[in-house]
Amino acid sequence: MKDLFNFIDASPTAFHCVESVKKILDEKGFKELKESDDWKLKKGDKFYVKRNGSSLIAFNIPKSGFKGFHIYSAHTDSPSFRIKENPEMVFENNYVRLNVEKYGGMILSTWFDRPLSVAGRVVVKDGNKLTEKLVNIDKDTCVIPNVAIHMNHELNNGYKYGVQNDLLPLFGGEKAKGTFDEYIAGEAGVKKEDILGKDLFLYTRQKCVYTGVGKEFITAPRLDDQACVFAGIKGFAEAKGGSFAGVLAVFDNEEVGSGTKQGADSTFLEDSLFRVCEALSFTRSAYLRAVSESFNISADNAHGVHPAMAGKADPTSRPYLNKGVVLKFNGSQKYATDAVSAAYFKKLAMGVKANVQPYYNNSDVAGGSTLGNISTAHVSVKTADIGLPQFAMHSAVETMGSKDVADLVKIVKAYFEE
Incomplete structure (x- = not known):
């Protein structure tokens, strides 16, 4: 967890969070491109592009084959x-x-x-x-x-x-x-x-610390959603690559609705995916075929069952800290997970022996929105909304389990190696 602690401590704002992601990518040999550049790409290239300094999309193009895109998205901002x-x-x-x-x-x-x-x-x-x-x-x-x-x-x-x-x-x-x-x-x-x-x-100014008599918990600022950003970049950077183009997309302004040029409700992801295909001489039809085979893991933390407010949680889906990654469902489609995307994500987790818990809002308690259904309106791919269970979401300092990040890293790494 030392790497997670250092990542969050170095990232007091969305701008610094992107800089922390950039540092890891630079160390792994990724090249920075600009949206204003003429992108000259080939199979096997690894690169990233920033928008507004607070959002970033990184690509790992397979050396051979190109089935589609495996996208992992999270957000860099916090209240x-x-x-x-x-x-x-x-x-x-x-x-x-x-x-x-x-x-x-x-x-x-x-x-x-x-x-x-x-x-x-x-x-x-x-x-x-x-x-x-x-x-x-x-x-x-x-x-x-x-x-x-x-x-x-x-x-x-x-x-x-x-x-x-x-x-x-x-x-x-x-x-x-x-x-x-x-x-x-x-x-x-x-x-x-x-x-x-x-x-x-x-x-x-509080630093990340362990809490609990057995260090069962992590108490830190900005766990929502920097813990998911960290798990994404960790799994992405460690993955050896597969037959899908790996895409790490971290967006700003989720906490205020995503409706900015650098938010999930912008053209940033759509523009970047298309430009990669264009640079590789794909036709428009080939691009659309690649998108049709693509998948998005949309990662944003979730509410764990709170011991002082247990009645606020769903009566049968009870996500607990340290019991695994949360897979989110919502009848009104605030979360984009459906049977197909849920089955795929569970299969991924089973393959690396990682735990997964279902999450539903209590039917009488309105929940928040997240990235999945927003970005899907621009790039229509199969999507699973997931997260890490935590307490005190949107507090100045939040608490999550100390074991769950490792499960998510394993899943993300396997995902980017398919």
Whole structure:
């Protein structure tokens, strides 16, 4: 699990998550292409392409044969607070807070009273060019202090938080006034006045740790969905390749609906698949035949049965932490799994002796959406929506089983070797 811990600790934002994936691909000899390039490809090539710096699609083209695409998709983003432009808000000449807004559906109360910092990307004027730079203030920089129970006796009785006042992080005292942009420029190694754009987020400083008396659990930020991203890149990088083109697709903005140019509801996957076939001199008909034989494992974490809220789970499908990968079903097709894709995924898991658990929402409790049915609207392939069972989804810090990632890695590796 050391590799998983290092991956998540190095990935405070979607931009850093893509950079962590890129690092592994570079070490395995993958070549970076740009969407603006003229792609010159041949059988056996290994490459990747990024969009927006927060989404990435990697390809491993088979050396001989080409039955179709084996796609594994996950998402790089997690709920957080986005920092607004001109964020400093000075309170009575004594404190500086930062103006933020919600990104995704987080559990707000979990962000109080813990060390936080700021990370993301900036766009910098570099002569006549614009250059993107990742930034991470790698120290305990902010905190969102709670109000004492003596001043809010309703705090434990369902208090409704307002982001615009209650959730603004404390950046510093009076001497911090006017320094935020200086800090960011310092991290980027540029002048403050050369920064023309920012995508900055708060993140919790907690590192990944084992919990449970026997290290049964992992407690960490951003397990949804960086644990699935890690399992995907691990299995993809270790696979020897097969008769299908291996495709690792990690998308941004799932937590806000995927409807961006870099989200699963964009043309990124469709464009990239077609361009690979075009570069290999496939006809349009040959491309469509390849898609018809393709498969997508859409990986996004799932809710484990919670010991304090067991009634929220389905009464007969009871996924537990450390009991295997979850296979998701939904009658309204929020999950794309059907009998055919479920059978294929189970067969894969059986072949590597990995455990699989079915997941259904309680029929009276609405569940969230994920990547599978969204991307299938653009690239219509057989799809299994899967995930790793966890507690406290969308908390600042979440908990999952310490055994389940290894099962998913085994399945992914076998999948990319077919």
